[in-house]
Amino acid sequence: LLEKPPGATVCEVEQLRDLADRYGVSLYATWHSRHGVAVATAKALLKESHLKSATLTWKEDVKKWHPGQEWIWQAGGLGVFDPGINGLSILTECLSEAAFVTKANLVFPANKAAPIAAQLDFVTQSDANIHADFDWRQCDGEAWSIDFDTDKGLLSVLDGGAALQLNDEVIELSEHSEFGEYQAIYQNFAKLIKQRKSDVDLTPLKLVADAFLLGSRETTEPFHDHE
Amino acid sequence: LLEKPPGATVCEVEQLRDLADRYGVSLYATWHSRHGVAVATAKALLKESHLKSATLTWKEDVKKWHPGQEWIWQAGGLGVFDPGINGLSILTECLSEAAFVTKANLVFPANKAAPIAAQLDFVTQSDANIHADFDWRQCDGEAWSIDFDTDKGLLSVLDGGAALQLNDEVIELSEHSEFGEYQAIYQNFAKLIKQRKSDVDLTPLKLVADAFLLGSRETTEPFHDHE
Numbered sequence: 499l500l501e502k503p504p505g506a507t508v509c510e511v512e513q514l515r516d517l518a519d520r521y522g523v524s525l526y527a528t529w530h531s532r533h534g535v536a537v538a539t540a541k542a543l544l545k546e547s548h549l550k551s552a553t554l555t556w557k558e559d560v561k562k563w564h565p566g567q568e569w570i571w572q573a574g575g576l577g578v579f580d581p582g583i584n585g586l587s588i589l590t591e592c593l594s595e596a597a598f599v600t601k602a603n604l605v606f607p608a609n610k611a612a613p614i615a616a617q618l619d620f621v622t623q624s625d626a627n628i629h630a631d632f633d634w635r636q637c638d639g640e641a642w643s644i645d646f647d648t649d650k651g652l653l654s655v656l657d658g659g660a661a662l663q664l665n666d667e668v669i670e671l672s673e674h675s676e677f678g679e680y681q682a683i684y685q686n687f688a689k690l691i692k693q694r695k696s697d698v699d700l701t702p703l704k705l706v707a708d709a710f711l712l713g714s715r716e717t718t719e720p721f722h723d724h725e
Numbered sequence: 726l727l728e729k730p731p732g733a734t735v736c737e738v739e740q741l742r743d744l745a746d747r748y749g750v751s752l753y754a755t756w757h758s759r760h761g762v763a764v765a766t767a768k769a770l771l772k773e774s775h776l777k778s779a780t781l782t783w784k785e786d787v788k789k790w791h792p793g794q795e796w797i798w799q800a801g802g803l804g805v806f807d808p809g810i811n812g813l814s815i816l817t818e819c820l821s822e823a824a825f826v827t828k829a830n831l832v833f834p835a836n837k838a839a840p841i842a843a844q845l846d847f848v849t850q851s852d853a854n855i856h857a858d859f860d861w862r863q864c865d866g867e868a869w870s871i872d873f874d875t876d877k878g879l880l881s882v883l884d885g886g887a888a889l890q891l892n893d894e895v896i897e898l899s900e901h902s903e904f905g906e907y908q909a910i911y912q913n914f915a916k917l918i919k920q921r922k923s924d925v926d927l928t929p930l931k932l933v934a935d936a937f938l939l940g941s942r943e944t945t946e947p948f949h950d951h952e
Contacts, residue, residue, distance in 0.1 A: 507935035508735070509825035509928070513850060516823065573829075573941035596743065598736035602800075611941055623740060701736075707934040708734035714800035714838055 499687050500527045503583055506574050508700055508707050515698040524690040526683075527698040529587030533679035534659020535671045540646070541592045543664070547648035549593070552628040556585040557641040560614065560634035566723060570612065577612025579706050581642075582632035586702040588659050589630075589644055595623040599705055602713030607721035614721055618709055726914050727754045730810055733801050735927055735934050742925040751917040753910075754925040756814030760906035761886020762898045767873070768819045770891070774875035776820070779855040783812040784868040787841065787861035793950060797839065804839025806933050808869075809859035813929040815886050816857075816871055822850040826932055829940030834948035841948060845936055 504527035505511035511527060518525035531537075558581055569575050576583070590597070597620040605615040614635060620628040642658035651665040659679075662669040675681040690697055731754035732738040738754060745752035758764075785808055796802050803810070817824070824847040832842040841862060847855040869885035878892040886906075889896040902908040917924055 507825050507939055509823070509931050509935050512931075513823045513825055517850075574939040596736070596740045598734050598740055600733075623744075704736050704739075704934075707931075707938040708736050710937040711934040712734055712801040 499683075500525070502529045502587065503576065503580075503703055504698070504700065505703070508704055511698065511700055511703070515696060518696050522694055524687070524694060525696040525698055526687045526690050527700065528683050529584070529591070529699075529702060530679040530683060531584035531587050531659045532591045533682040534588070535674050536655050536662040537588055537591055537659050539669065539671060540653060540655050540662055543650070543653055544592050544646060544648065545594050547650045547653070549622065549624070549626045550647045550649065551626055552589070552647065553645045554585045554589055554628065554630035555641045555643050556582045557631070557633040557636035559637050561723065571610040571721070573611040575612045576706070577610070578614055578616055578632045578634045579709070582616065582630070583702045583706055584658060585630065585632075585642065585644065586705055588655060589628070590701045590705070592644070592646070592655070593622065597622040597628060599708045599712055602709040603716060604709070604713045605716045605718050607719065608717050609720040614718065616709065616713070726910075727752070729756045729814065730803065730930055731925070731927065732930070735931055738925065738927055738930070742923060745923050749921055751914070751921060752923040752925055753914045753917050754927065755910050756811070756818070756926075756929060757906040757910060758811035758814050758886045759818045760909040761815070762901050763882050763889035764815055764818055764886050766896065766898060767880060767882050767889055770877070770880055771819050771873060771875065772821050774877045774880070776849065776851070776853045777874045777876065778853055779816070779874065780872045781812045781816055781855065781857035782868045782870050783809045784858070784860040784863035786864050788950065798837040798948070800838040802839045803933070804837070805841055805843055805859045805861045806936070809843065809857070810929045810933055811885060812857065812859075812869065812871065813932055815882060816855070817928045817932070819871070819873070819882070820849065824849040824855060826935045826939055829936040830943060831936070831940045832943045832945050834946065835944050836947040841945065843936065843940070
């Protein structure tokens with residue numbers, strides 16, 4: 499069981515997946531945000547809609563959510579993509595088609611090797627544009643949402659996958675288990691082990707690697723955790 | 726037919742591959758260096774050997790080989806990975822097992838958005854270490870080689886895949902066709918079209934994306950094409 503991100507690189511996890519296949523054991527690369535109570539319903543609604551565009555907003559205060567985490571600022575530590583990949587895991591689960599990065603801008607503090615903010619553009623197979631905005635400099639609460647603009651209206655996945663609205667009206671959802679997203683994760687894992695199957699979807703990590711490959715870089719003011 | 730690199734991102738080409746599959750047409754993502762006359766022989770020899778370690782050296786003078794190519798210095802332009810991916814395409818073709826990037830250092834000129842040099846470390850599934858050294862600041866000829874240290878001796882793929890040595894002794898190879906690597910590419914493409922099959926191995930591009938994802942960054946002196 500590999501919790502997100504499943505590894506430091508795409509090829510590393512593909513090798514693990516191949517090893518699991520070869521030895522007939524189960525590898526489960528999980529994305530906890532996909533198990534938010536809003537996600538399955540959003541996915542079902544999107545399947546019946548035509549997507550025109552989408553906006554992913556993943557903003558939080560790094561000092562509140564990642565205090566003293568030095569590794570997250572190191573090369574390979576993902577920076578703001580550490581939370582942002584949660585948004586990408588929901589996005590790619592909900593979309594009924596593939597998407598890829600067409601443009602990316604990564605904002606690095608002058609004293610850090612990982613980005614504090616990023617803006618990404620994607621296009622889906624049917625030509626819908628998706629924009630993502632990741633920012634760790636948000637001091638006023640959190641914004642973890644995806645707005646899907648569809649022919650049926652504006653579908654909004656909110657609170658990191660815990661709430662759902664259609665045209666600003668709340669859609670009732672089943673309640674979270676007391677263990678949150680992790681109950682579903684361990685239930686899936688138990689099922690995979692019984693079936694000796696693996697579930698390794700690396701799409702969110704691939705999109706992040708593509709953003710680093712393609713992205714322009716911008717330097718911003720130094721970041722200091724304790725100020 | 727997509728000549729190397731097959732696209733700007735990994736996910737973009739995976740989408741093309743899926744589209745080709747869906748419509749029953751052939752997509753061929755080629756890596757011209759894999760068709761150097763030394764490659765198939767090196768691969769066969771390595772299959773019968775135990776690899777201990779390998780060193781990939783891909784050095785050339787960017788002013789000689791890429792004069793005035795502004796795109797190559799832009800974000801997503803790959804920089805020194807444009808030639809370096811040729812080396813990676815030979816390496817991954819010759820290896821009989823998977824490898825992934827464990828460490829990378831990318832050297833950017835202060836005025837450019839793509840690296841002028843890079844050092845990479847890989848590990849193979851059976852734990853052999855591979856080091857790669859890419860440099861565009863080589864003024865004294867080219868170094869396009871891979872040295873495989875094996876239990877049968879030192880196998881060296883030289884001249885970008887055109888020559889082969891075992892323990893410094895030249896191995897005789899068939900002659901290149903007058904069209905170089907491209908005769909084999911078009912023959913393969915014709916075969917794929919007849920069979921309505923695709924051949925899309927994205928391993929070299931995935932390794933490069935992983936290097937960008939994982940790599941530390943170093944800034945060096947500005948680069949000017951005309952000096």
